[in-house]
Amino acid sequence: MKLFINGNHLDLEGAETVEDMLLELKLANKGAIVELNQEILDKSAHAQTRLSNGDKVEIVHFVGGG
Amino acid sequence: MLKIGSYEFQSRLLLGTGKFPDFDIQKKAVDISETEILTFAVRRMNIFDPEQPNFLEKLDAKRFTLLPNTAGAKTAEEAVRIAKLAKASGLCDMIKVEVIGDFTTLLPDPVETLKASEMLLEEGFTVLPYTSDDVLLARKLEELGVHAIMPGASPIGSGLGIVNPLNMSLIIEQANVPVIVDAGIGSPADVAIAMELGADGVLLNTAVSGAKDPVKMAEAMKLAIQAGRLGFEAGRIPKKRYATASSPLEGMSV
Numbered sequence: 001m002k003l004f005i006n007g008n009h010l011d012l013e014g015a016e017t018v019e020d021m022l023l024e025l026k027l028a029n030k031g032a033i034v035e036l037n038q039e040i041l042d043k044s045a046h047a048q049t050r051l052s053n054g055d056k057v058e059i060v061h062f063v064g065g066g
Numbered sequence: 067m068l069k070i071g072s073y074e075f076q077s078r079l080l081l082g083t084g085k086f087p088d089f090d091i092q093k094k095a096v097d098i099s100e101t102e103i104l105t106f107a108v109r110r111m112n113i114f115d116p117e118q119p120n121f122l123e124k125l126d127a128k129r130f131t132l133l134p135n136t137a138g139a140k141t142a143e144e145a146v147r148i149a150k151l152a153k154a155s156g157l158c159d160m161i162k163v164e165v166i167g168d169f170t171t172l173l174p175d176p177v178e179t180l181k182a183s184e185m186l187l188e189e190g191f192t193v194l195p196y197t198s199d200d201v202l203l204a205r206k207l208e209e210l211g212v213h214a215i216m217p218g219a220s221p222i223g224s225g226l227g228i229v230n231p232l233n234m235s236l237i238i239e240q241a242n243v244p245v246i247v248d249a250g251i252g253s254p255a256d257v258a259i260a261m262e263l264g265a266d267g268v269l270l271n272t273a274v275s276g277a278k279d280p281v282k283m284a285e286a287m288k289l290a291i292q293a294g295r296l297g298f299e300a301g302r303i304p305k306k307r308y309a310t311a312s313s314p315l316e317g318m319s320v
Contacts, residue, residue, distance in 0.1 A: 006110045026116030031123075033108070033154050040147075043156045058110065060151055062121050064092075065107025065137055066082025066222070066249075066271030 005057045018046040021057070031061045068267050070244055071192040071213040073131060073160070075102045078261070079291045080133065080246060082271025086280060089124045095274055095284035096125060105133045105162060105269065108148050122157070133194065135162040142181035149186055161186055162216065162248075162269075163195040172222040176203050180210070187211050196248050199233040201240065208243055215241055216248035216269060219260065223272045225252030228259055238264040254283075254290035261294025262302065 001015040005025075015021040018041060022028040034041045035058040041049055051057075068075040081101040086092035096104065104127065112118055121127070134152035139145035142165060149161040163182050167175025174196055180203070183195045192213045197203055199217040207215055217237050220226035227250065228234050238245045244266035251257055251270040260268050268291060277283035 006113050008113065010113075025113050027111060027113065030111075030116075030118070030120045031155065032111055033151050035151065040150045040154045042154050059113060060108050061111045062106040062132070062134060062152070062155070063109045064083040064085065064121060065135055066084045066105055066269070 001051055001055075002053045003051065003055050003057055006059055015051055017051060018049045018057075021051060022046065022059075025059075027059065033060050034058070035060070068244060070194065071160075073192070075131070076100075077102045077288075077291075078267040078295060079288055080105065080248075080267055080269035081274065081284070082269065083121070083125065084271050084275060086275040089119065091280050092275070093125060094281045098281055099274070099284040099288050101288075102131055103133050104130045105135055105271070106152075107135055107137045108152050109138075127157075131160065132158040133160045133162050134158060135164045135196070136182070137164045137166070139165050139182070140167070140175070140178075141165065142178045142185060145178070145182040146185050146189070149182075149191060150189070153191070159190070160192040160194065160213075163193060174198055174218070176200065179203075180206060183207055183212050184210050194246070199230050199237060201233055201236045204237045204245075205240060208241060212243065214244040214246050214266070216246045218249040219247050219256065220250030222249045223276075224250050225273060226250050227252050227256035228263075231259065231263060234260070234265070235263045254286045257287055257290035258294035258297070261291055262297045264298050267291075 001012050003010050012024045015024050018034050037056050068078050077100050079101045080103040082105045136145035136148040145165050165175045165178040179195050183193050186193045194214045196216045204215050219228040246267040246269050247260040247265045248269040251273045257268050274280050274283045
């Protein structure tokens with residue numbers, strides 16, 4: 001699956017869903033929040049949401065801040 | 067008791083989580099401060115580093131109410147997007163609206179802050195706007211229905227304390243929602259002054275994380291909150307130009 005993630009072109013084999021993608025990036029269960037083609041996904045939707053070639057993905061999380 | 071929207075807190079100290087020397091010091095500082103509300107920022111993950119620390123785990127964040135900010139936003143629309151990203155974590159519905167209009171002073175853009183607050187209220191967020199210490203702006207934010215007003219004491223990270231105590235006290239006096247003094251705090255004295263003015267709480271970060279001993283400073287801030295609040299409730303004496311003796315003037319043995 002060819003994806004554009006956080007400004008990087010990546011080819012993740014077998015990443016059919018958002019959850020697959022996070023597993024492949026080893027970022028599952030690390031508090032990742034995902035925006036797919038400018039649509040923000042609830043965490044509960046990660047497993048069902050399917051990816052397509054060329055999808056634009058933003059993966060964010062909480063960091064320290066005031 | 068501090069009530070913000072449907073939330074209730076014993077502590078009146080809100081603590082930011084930026085720029086601590088390390089996670090261990092941060093956790094100790096957070097623990098000793100007895101804060102119940104922690105602020106965070108939302109940023110891109112490093113997708114090439116599976117070992118990056120999970121901030122929430124390190125802080126045992128489940129014990130706290132999370133108050134993510136929209137820092138980095140320059141427009142209302144950007145702030146709304148960041149707020150929605152934060153909410154999609156499923157961990158919080160509170161948001162600190164922070165729309166910066168100038169990158170030298172980091173002062174908030176009042177027009178965009180007002181706009182973002184209105185949009186986020188419509189989306190059902192618990193909205194706490196970080197705002198300048200403008201009395202009329204604070205009133206307009208309250209009229210929109212925000213759940214607390216967070217006027218800055220002075221520019222973010224400046225440590226200058228409350229540079230306009232008159233405005234701050236006018237904001238506090240007119241408000242019917244909690245007023246939380248946010249940004250610019252430098253020392254426990256600044257916190258005590260804010261609380262003596264009648265603020266409902268104080269949000270600070272750099273004053274603790276940048277202190278020589280952050281853990282000790284976190285404790286000092288907790289005590290300053292308590293001292294200032296007690297002082298406010300007790301009602302201070304009026305200031306006078308000349309002396310009034312505290313010892314009796316009668317019965318002198320001369």
